[in-house]
Amino acid sequence: MKKYIMALDQGTTSSRCILYNKKGEIVTVAQKEFTQIYPEAGWVEHDAMEIWSTQIGVAHEAMNKINVGFDEIHAIGITNQRETTIIWDKNTGEPIYHALVWQCRRTADYCDTLKEKGLEKFFQDKTGLLIDAYFSATKIKWLLDHVDGARAKAEAGELLFGTIETWLIWKLTKGKVHVTDYSNAARTMLFNIHTLEWDEEILQELQIPSGMLPEPRPSSCVYSTTDVTIFGGEIPIGGAAGDQQAALFGQTCFTEGEAKSTYGTGCFLLMNTGEKPISSSHGLLTTIAWGIDGKINYALEGSVFIAGAAIQWLRDELRLIDESSDSEWMARKVKDTNGVYLVPAFVGLGAPYWDPYARGTLVGLTRGANKYHLIRATLESLAYQARDVLQAMEEDAGVKLSSLKVDGGACANDFLMQFQADIINVPVKRPSTIETTSLGAAYLAGLATGFWKNKEDVLENWQISNTFEPKMEETVRNKLLTGWNRAVKCTLEWAR
Numbered sequence: 001m002k003k004y005i006m007a008l009d010q011g012t013t014s015s016r017c018i019l020y021n022k023k024g025e026i027v028t029v030a031q032k033e034f035t036q037i038y039p040e041a042g043w044v045e046h047d048a049m050e051i052w053s054t055q056i057g058v059a060h061e062a063m064n065k066i067n068v069g070f071d072e073i074h075a076i077g078i079t080n081q082r083e084t085t086i087i088w089d090k091n092t093g094e095p096i097y098h099a100l101v102w103q104c105r106r107t108a109d110y111c112d113t114l115k116e117k118g119l120e121k122f123f124q125d126k127t128g129l130l131i132d133a134y135f136s137a138t139k140i141k142w143l144l145d146h147v148d149g150a151r152a153k154a155e156a157g158e159l160l161f162g163t164i165e166t167w168l169i170w171k172l173t174k175g176k177v178h179v180t181d182y183s184n185a186a187r188t189m190l191f192n193i194h195t196l197e198w199d200e201e202i203l204q205e206l207q208i209p210s211g212m213l214p215e216p217r218p219s220s221c222v223y224s225t226t227d228v229t230i231f232g233g234e235i236p237i238g239g240a241a242g243d244q245q246a247a248l249f250g251q252t253c254f255t256e257g258e259a260k261s262t263y264g265t266g267c268f269l270l271m272n273t274g275e276k277p278i279s280s281s282h283g284l285l286t287t288i289a290w291g292i293d294g295k296i297n298y299a300l301e302g303s304v305f306i307a308g309a310a311i312q313w314l315r316d317e318l319r320l321i322d323e324s325s326d327s328e329w330m331a332r333k334v335k336d337t338n339g340v341y342l343v344p345a346f347v348g349l350g351a352p353y354w355d356p357y358a359r360g361t362l363v364g365l366t367r368g369a370n371k372y373h374l375i376r377a378t379l380e381s382l383a384y385q386a387r388d389v390l391q392a393m394e395e396d397a398g399v400k401l402s403s404l405k406v407d408g409g410a411c412a413n414d415f416l417m418q419f420q421a422d423i424i425n426v427p428v429k430r431p432s433t434i435e436t437t438s439l440g441a442a443y444l445a446g447l448a449t450g451f452w453k454n455k456e457d458v459l460e461n462w463q464i465s466n467t468f469e470p471k472m473e474e475t476v477r478n479k480l481l482t483g484w485n486r487a488v489k490c491t492l493e494w495a496r
């Protein structure tokens, strides 16, 4: 039997490749950061060709590191930053413009006009999403409206749209396969999550030609094999899922009511809601978790746009820390934030507020406030944001969480995890593998190709490393939360 599953993890700031063995252990990793392009305030772009070159580069690097050929790789699973939108020419393979990244706010005004037309329920009923510039739909429309000749070419069937997994599969198959998986399709705001089809009425409203859309497929299935020229032989591409859904799968949250929180660039809380979609009345998204074994699993999601990115801001813009991990010991230098709150609404606020005009706010400063207070307040802001989402989730789903599984880069921070447990008053469980995103993609591909037999087979791989038990007194928690809620109010509508 072939020994490894290759997971390609195309994230917002870096492309990664990880090889996993049968026990779900990491055998080798290669990673490369790529360019973030900020052409205007609130606009974020990536170069789609650089996404491809870094992703394929790290795949080869990972194989070379342990001297593995294509014939030892059982299958490839792909996971990716979601919503990010690429349109390319079907004949030349050239992107017509940079990729418009999920964080990009350039279509916020157009989203307002859709809301003014009273279309919020129309979109929510079909797609499970709230109208927002975050999703791919309005980004596609922007590209068709602003790139010279794009609309005519799209109508003539010469252009293709894809989220990142679609682009990577298209490149890996040398332009033979144009597919998306349900979990990624569910983030476009064009996909009917009940019928599992692109929604004709939405396409008409946004004037998007259906011919440019990829074929929606389950998250765990063989889409194709890689072109022989890529790795020297064919490897089956056996699974794909958006990174947050893949993390839910990697955390083995297979049962209804199980939830995870991922602390990466943003923070994303997802709860498995089983085979029935639950509609939110508290600003959460209803999304497809995955399609596997002929069934669809749905999830409730709270998307927080800025989490680890706020730590990067401390590092790169304010230069208060050298490394993200320094935030931990520096936060511990003070006993509290001295009344300081940071709300990192740098690109507006996502769930549960959904205010694209909110902007970052620092409140409660006194003459005694120092950099340690600010660093601590920044770390705490990640936990407060996750708490706001969790509260909304429990109300929507009508369940009380007994524990929260965590992952993502910033969950390595023990101070943050303890504060998270304290502020939600629920134990936080950190697994031994916090690379759950790529692991989820590996599982999806491995299950489709018989590397693992069934979900029970992979459940055995989940191991807990730390549990953070809540220790904070209720009066303290309530006081802190009151301050946080007041701070959030200060950010709202700021840039309108």
Ligand SMILES: Nc1ncnc2c1ncn2[C@@H]1O[C@H](COP(=O)(O)OP(=O)(O)O)[C@@H](O)[C@H]1O
Residues within 6 Å of the ligand: 011, 012, 013, 014, 263, 264, 265, 266, 307, 308, 309, 310, 311, 312, 324, 325, 326, 327, 328, 408, 409, 410, 411, 412, 413
């Ligand atoms: N020890 C730490 N404490 C706080 N934040 C951290 C720590 N380690 C990493 N981070 C933050 O986590 C993020 C990276 O996590 P990762 O899961 O790799 O993100 P992504 O997949 O979104 O690129 C960065 O924003 C970084 O600032």
Ligand SMILES: O=P(O)(O)OC[C@H](O)CO
Residues within 6 Å of the ligand: 010, 011, 012, 013, 080, 081, 082, 083, 102, 242, 243, 244, 264, 265, 266, 303
């Ligand atoms: O690349 P990440 O981990 O920041 O994830 C981005 C999300 O998929 C955006 O929805």
